[in-house]
Amino acid sequence: MKIYDRQGTPNAARIRIVLAEKGLDRQVEFATIDLVAAEQKADWFLALNPVGKTPVLVLEDGLALSECTAITEYLDNLDGRPVLTGSTPREKGLIHMMQRRAEILLLEPVDDYFHYAIRALGAAVEPWRQPEWEGRGEWGQRRGAEAIRNLSWFDEVLRDRPFLAGDRYSMADISLWAGLGFGRAAGLQFPAYLGALAEWEKRFEALPAVIGRSGKELLPQDLTRR
Ligand SMILES: N[C@@H](CCC(=O)N[C@@H](CS)C(=O)NCC(=O)O)C(=O)O
Structure with missing residues (x-):
């Protein structure tokens, strides 16, 4: 199997945690995509993923x-032993819903903040907004504020269960964690008073698939100074 991604980006991190959890790290070859140079918008890459985003996993039979x-x-x-996506219909439904909420309420607004409030990936990817764009990303700013507000909902959920879909972690928690790290790296100031969320983050970072890797191996550092 081959993965096209860029180490240190939030979505690459999501899959790298899955690979570690499933013990599949060694069965995958990585190819780095230069996101700043817009390699993800090149024709050969768009043939793999017309959305022009990473990661992409290419299987032995060529399916991307x-x-x-x-x-x-x-x-x-x-x-045949799913642990991150649920095994019963109830688990699958709940995990899918929580995962999507982590995307809708956090990852996507953070991504909009990154792309429309700060310089993001730069001129090769977003040429339409250079250089006049600086400081004008009002919609991006609003999306950043939404991401911050939405964190309270996750905090509330995590007050009565250790992970988003119950007693064990799932792909929903991976998405939430990636959203938090992405937001911080993009310069969003998340409130410190959300105690249940803070405890959950410690629990998540102590998981065998994550422990010791939460620094720049998995997550972006400072995305505000490009
Ligand atoms: N919904 C997608 C999001 C993918 C995504 O936004 N990937 C980022 C890297 S973290 C990317 O490739 N960005 C390049 C671009 O926006 O041109 C997923 O779940 O894979």
């Missing part, structure tokens, strides 16, 4: 899977 959720479903079910 994009979207972290689809890639996670595939990897989690390869050994």
